[in-house]
Amino acid sequence: MCKKLKEKTICPVSEALKIIGGKWRLQIINEIGNNKRRFGELKRRIPLISEKMLIQELKHLASYKIINRKAFKEIPPRVEYSLTNQGKKILPIIEQIKMFGNEIIDKNSL
Amino acid sequence: MCKKLKEKTICPVSEALKIIGGKWRLQIINEIGNNKRRFGELKRRIPLISEKMLIQELKHLASYKIINRKAFKEIPPRVEYSLTNQGKKILPIIEQIKMFGNEIIDKNSL
DNA sequence: TAGGGTACTTACTAATAAGTAATTATTATT
DNA sequence: AATAATAATTACTTATTAGTAAGTACCCTA
Structure with a gap:
């Protein structure tokens, strides 16, 4: 008897889209690329995104370990x-x- | 004087996502692949999609010339x-x- | 005449995603 | 004391997307 057989067609495409699907995520990932980018920098590079969406999506991507968030204990604050x-x-x-x-x-x- | 200068940052990623973005489109394209697929066949292959969404997305993809729709004049109807x-x-x-x-x-x- | 098969179509509702605008904390600068 | 930066956070509204369920048209078979 299996421990779990909950999997309802584990589709790799669906799983990937859970992480990168949506209006802004690929754009954000694209703008970070191989660089370190500050919050305000990303905001300027993706001019049409709202602050709410930017931070919401950054959190989402961080929660899936797609991006790192590094906060410096400075005033004014700096986050990369x-x-x-x-x-x-x-x-x-x-x-x-x-x-x-x-x-x-x-x-x-x- | 330019004819049009409406373009507000023509981003290739955004343009692509207008066509392939969304919950079902990539799955549909994936299931068609290099085959001819009938409507009911796609329905069975993507069991969680509703008929409404399937046909709506097929129309969308056809309108962007991503897929061909070929209807046979038969009874019962057949569409590939x-x-x-x-x-x-x-x-x-x-x-x-x-x-x-x-x-x-x-x-x-x- | 009733039911089945195929490919839709429609009206309505529910759920999700996105946008707006105001607010917070901290310190340096004017 | 007011203003400016920076990186958020919050409450609220709007827009977009998706789901449900019933109905249509056509002909064939039982």
């Missing part, structure tokens, strides 16, 4: 976000999506 | 969906996402 090794594995996904997106844009501007 | 060449360009994205998703699953089942 960076991708974990796990998070860097999302960059190739973004590259593929960018390639597709660029083809779409090219096709539309003929 | 398949990926366009454009749509097949999404498969590598899905492959990357699957790789990431599988790593997540592996990590969780240690």
Whole structure:
């Protein structure tokens, strides 16, 4: 008798989308890239995002160990976000999506 | 004087997500793959999707020329969906996402 | 005439995601 | 004492997305 058989079709795509799905997450991951980025820096780089969404999504990504959050005990406060090794594995996904997106844009501007 | 300067940061990621973003679209594209799939077949392969969402998303994908819809004049009706060449360009994205998703699953089942 | 199969369609509701705007804490600067 | 920075937090509203359940059209079979 199995300990758990709760799994209702564990689909890798669905599991991945739980982490990276949504309007802002890939953009945030993309803007962090291989850099350290401060909160305000990300806010400026993604001008259309609201502060609420930015911090909410940063928390989400941190909770899944996609990003690191490093807070410095300074005044005014400074917080740096960076991708974990796990998070860097999302960059190739973004590259593929960018390639597709660029083809779409090219096709539309003929 | 430019004809149009409406573009507010044309981001390839955002453009791509307009087409493939959402809960079901990648799953549908994945299930079609390189095959022809009938409506009922997709319904069975994606058991948790509602008929409403399935047909709504198929329409969306067809409107963006990601899939072809071929209806046969038969009774009972038969409709086959398949990926366009454009749509097949999404498969590598899905492959990357699957790789990431599988790593997540592996990590969780240690 | 009743029921089955296929591919939808529609109206309505529920759930989720996102946006707005005001507020907090801390210290340096003016 | 007021203002400015920074990184949040909160309450509230709106918009978007998804789910439910019933109905449609067509013909075939029993």
